[in-house]
């Protein structure tokens with residue numbers, strides 16, 4: 001009995017192929033290494049939502065359609081202000097704001113999906129500024145998607161290399177088979193519920209440290225280690241305490257996660273020009289020590305580097321605080337959630353597995369309690 005659905009195929013998809021033994025990720029036909037580093041986010045969004053890379057005029061139209069959806073409705077803006085006053089975490093604020101994106105509008109799957117994808121950067125960027133007591137910056141529709149996100153967070157137009165580094169990240173994480181949050185989204189729309197409900201549930205699923213919440217703790221470990229010589233002692237102590245090393249291990253990959261290589265390359269390129277190269281070198285050395293010690297401590301489990309280790313390094317280099325790592329993951333993954341929901345709505349049936357009952361049988365009800373006065 002597989003209690004956690006490991007190895008169970010629960011959907012057919014044209015969106016992404018995750019080859020856990022071969023260490024490959026294919027996005028709608030293209031290797032992630034090829035697409036992530038070279039394509040624009042808008043091209044990848046067109047590919048996943050419409051099935052192919054757009055022609056130049058389609059690309060321009062599609063980018064404009066996304067950009068037109070960047071403004072968030074007043075109710076969502078108000079919710080963000082109240083969440084900031086209550087000091088909610090950015091990922092919780094995002095989860096609370098998503099349902100308001102389509103308030104008062106007729107449900108329309110593709111339109112709702114485009115609205116979510118187009119407005120996530122605004123929600124996250126605006127919220128981060130409000131949380132820090134800074135005014136939100138006006139939305140600019142002339143910037144490409146990735147640059148728009150950095151503009152919303154920092155209030156200045158980013159350098160081309162920074163926007164490219166983020167775009168590579170967003171493309172890398174935009175879809176990944178039937179991961180937990182995508183599965184949650186597909187289950188929700190499989191009942192013929194709406195896309196915004198599904199995306200709200202997916203944000204909740206992404207938040208957990210075993211899924212999208214790992215990069216913050218992964219970076220903390222690198223900072224705690226501080227110098228390569230301390231790596232062995234710190235990691236050894238963690239493993240001896242039975243702790244998991246964040247940024248390592250994967251349910252599907254039994255070899256190195258191919259996304260780790262894409263992001264390691266992006267981080268190396270970025271840190272060589274625009275950051276503290278020593279941090280990159282430290283992370284590389286921590287990774288090597290972690291892999292060696294994981295092999296020693298868990299000889300029967302193949303634990304390799306996953307996407308989150310270099311996510312942390314790259315996003316930190318871009319100046320994003322750890323609190324925004326998971327929301328930034330959501331800015332990329334909302335594309336995959338949306339595309340999966342559209343696919344599920346078009347081709348899927350109700351997802352309704354069974355459970356195996358392991359509780360007692362044959363009990364007889366007998367109440368020892370006195371009736372409660374009304």
Ligand code: CMC
Pocket residue numbers: 176179209210211212214243244245246247248249250251252298301303306307308
């Ligand atoms: N460090 C130390 N031990 C580990 C780790 C780790 N990172 N991952 C798994 N193990 C051990 C685990 O303790 C267990 O040992 P034992 O059998 O002695 O109890 C064994 O490996 C199997 O663990 P599992 O939870 O059944 O394995 P899984 O296939 O469900 O693990 C995972 C997948 C991602 C939940 C796990 O590797 C993990 O917790 N990693 C750390 C968190 C992390 O980096 N998450 C991001 C995942 S990638 C982003 C995404 O695609 O969502």
